[in-house]
Amino acid sequence: MSDAPTMLINPFCPITGAKILGLKATVVLLLTLLIKAKIRITAFSALGTLLLLLQTLVFLAVSGGLTLVAAGAAVYANQQRKAVAA
Numbered sequence: 001m002s003d004a005p006t007m008l009i010n011p012f013c014p015i016t017g018a019k020i021l022g023l024k025a026t027v028v029l030l031l032t033l034l035i036k037a038k039i040r041i042t043a044f045s046a047l048g049t050l051l052l053l054l055q056t057l058v059f060l061a062v063s064g065g066l067t068l069v070a071a072g073a074a075v076y077a078n079q080q081r082k083a084v085a086a
Helices: 014-085
Strands: none
Touching: none
């Protein structure tokens, strides 16, 4: 066994107290940044979902409009063919 005396850390020592306060401040800062990142991820996820919904609605509106134009062109062509045949 070693005869060297073991030194216990005094919790009331100002240097140790400063280290503990520094660690606590670091933990609070990191938790704040983590919560901020979580809020940003949630917000941008909601924004992404909203933009995806908007993109889908625009696609459906454009494809519906193109369908109407194609149907109108088919009806017009059919009327022209009947007018020429008559």
